Amino acid sequence: MTVSKWTAAKIARKVIDKKELFILDVRNADAFADWKIEGHKFDYLNIPYFELLDGVEGILPQLPEDKEILVVCAKEGSSVMVAEMLSEAGREVAYLEGGMKSWSSYLEPIKAADLENGGELYQFVRLGKGCLSYMVISEGEAAIFDAVRFTDVFINFAKEKGAKIKHVFDTHLHADHISGGRHIAAETGAFYYLPEEDAAEAVFDYTPLTNNLNVKIGASQINVSALYSPGHTIGSTSFMIDNKFLLTGDILFIDSIGRPDLAGLAEDWVGDLRDTLYSRYRELAEDLVVLPAHFMIIDELNEDGTIARRLGDLYKENHGLNIEDEAEFRRTVTDQLPPQPNAYEQIRQVNMGKLNPDHGEQTEMEIGPNRCAVR
Amino acid sequence: MNITKTLDAKGLTCPMPIVKTKKAMDTLNSGEILEVLTTDKGALSDIPAWVKSGGHTILEQKTEVETLYFYIQKA
Incomplete structure (x- = not known):
């Protein structure tokens, strides 16, 4: 399966157009609780990337088959790693280019x-x-x-x-x-x-x-x-x-x-x-x-x-x-x-x-x- | 403190400091101590969170100029 890279602009359109999206946020629990990408119809799963180092098999059942999945982290690096692991496990996913840093910077x-x-x-x-x-x-x-x-x-x-x-x-x-x-x-x-x-x-x-x-x-x-x-x-x-x-x-x-x-x-x-x-x-x-x-x-x-x-x-x-x-x-x-x-x-x-x-x-x-x- | 092993992860960015820390910890025996050096600010919250989830213990952590030092005792 391919891993795609999404820009903050693309996600902004999904927020404004009230689209569905499943976000796998791989930052630590405190960071996620404090601040995340908000959307009317977004669903979330927060599992820190460091709990997925041995593999992503454990979370596969929690990822929906009928929604687009976006992996998000602070700067991008960890989301790329997790997205690639999910891709190898047969799932089609995207990651946020530049992570939450780019999300914080984007202006629509x-x-x-x-x-x-x-x-x-x-x-x-x-x-x-x-x-x-x-x-x-x-x-x-x-x-x-x-x-x-x-x-x-x-x-x-x-x-x-x-x-x-x-x-x-x-x-x-x-x-x-x-x-x-x-x-x-x-x-x-x-x-x-x-x-x-x-x-x-x-x-x-x-x-x-x-x-x-x-x-x-x-x-x-x-x-x-x-x-x-x-x-x-x-x-x-x-x-x-x-x-x-x-x-x-x-x-x-x-x-x-x-x-x-x-x-x-x-x-x-x-x-x-x-x-x-x-x-x-x-x-x-x-x-x-x-x-x-x-x-x-x-x-x-x-x-x-x-x-x-x-x-x-x-x-x-x-x-x-x-x-x-x-x-x-x-x-x-x-x-x-x-x-x-x-x-x-x-x-x-x-x-x-x-x-x-x-x-x-x-x-x-x-x-x-x-x-x-x-x- | 008897440091068993030192991991120099300076200059590496997330997720590599944790990936390497985990690999280094896998080679240690229970009770042994790993010293980790990193310049990734994200490690400040991520390493303690990872240590906690693995049941290990941070004996000491300090910051000198741009480098963060962690001393982790394996569970």
């Missing part, structure tokens, strides 16, 4: 909306990590929001669309992933904006992102305006695009809200978070479509793979927006927090320009889920 660009006069809004879905980045394209100009560190993906995408990148924004200083924002700006000559309150320790030049800052994209003047919305960080800023879309950064997600503790100041910022969610956003039009900077679980994906929901619907359905008692809200976002993201303190240092890890070290820092939310 999906069109989220058509804007005025042929403008487009794209959401870049990083399925493996739950990060969402955005690009607005309008008549030869582009603006990017919360770009992750794979700068080539954004630069090449804009190039293919014939658009020059003019503005690059980060809604806040990220703690769960390394920003590509300032590097894209440096390479393309675009402006790089960061909220000043978050960037006090930053060692690079940037344009301060202030409340009500307004830029126009392209000849059709797609409007992008900033709305100061602190709580996840003291500088967290949202964006209104074309008066139809609300980029909420890490303040409001589809099924959860932002956590106030990743810069170490949960007690101080919980009041800001409450004001933003229960006052500032409340005053906005309910028909705005919320586009967050993260998703947490695969169920948040819409049919087309995008992660987007009407603000008015979130006020009905999102638990974090429906805690009337302020003391209870405070407890929810300070007491029962999930574990912090992997290496979040180092990642903040990188995003301030104080640490400059190489590519391999960046990959290590970003291993695991994003964990920026409170449910």
Whole structure:
């Protein structure tokens, strides 16, 4: 039997199209429990590769005959070994090229909306990590929001669309992933904006992102305006695009809200978070479509793979927006927090320009889920 | 500590450090100690997990610069 090599892109399509897949994950049990490839119709078997060194015969009965089988490990090596053993045992299997490292890195660009006069809004879905980045394209100009560190993906995408990148924004200083924002700006000559309150320790030049800052994209003047919305960080800023879309950064997600503790100041910022969610956003039009900077679980994906929901619907359905008692809200976002993201303190240092890890070290820092939310 | 055998797996990537560790352990008698040197960071979690599943014991482990050292006593 042959062993085939699948790319992360191929698996991303299976997730979005809700296809069936059987994943044999050969990482150790802790790694699997912490983080895996999520799919609506995926089934899993976790057997560490080091328990299969004497042979795979023992697990053959547990592998379905009627589904495609994908072997997954951290970097690829062990999955190739196990896939070849299964192939010799007569089973047709595939392995994930580059392992979970490549899954964590893969970005799927999906069109989220058509804007005025042929403008487009794209959401870049990083399925493996739950990060969402955005690009607005309008008549030869582009603006990017919360770009992750794979700068080539954004630069090449804009190039293919014939658009020059003019503005690059980060809604806040990220703690769960390394920003590509300032590097894209440096390479393309675009402006790089960061909220000043978050960037006090930053060692690079940037344009301060202030409340009500307004830029126009392209000849059709797609409007992008900033709305100061602190709580996840003291500088967290949202964006209104074309008066139809609300980029909420890490303040409001589809099924959860932002956590106030990743810069170490949960007690101080919980009041800001409450004001933003229960006052500032409340005053906005309910028909705005919320586009967050993260998703947490695969169920948040819409049919087309995008992660987007009407603000008015979130006020009905999102638990974090429906805690009337302020003391209870405070407890929810300070007491029962999930574990912090992997290496979040180092990642903040990188995003301030104080640490400059190489590519391999960046990959290590970003291993695991994003964990920026409170449910 | 009386080291019975040393396995230098530096520079090898997953799964080879464990494959070689297993082969080396197969040549040891119960109670004897294998020293493993590896530069694969994945070994930090994988070797202890493999040792545990085989019923062996890690007597000591340390990191010096880029190299991880494991001292494994065979069950």
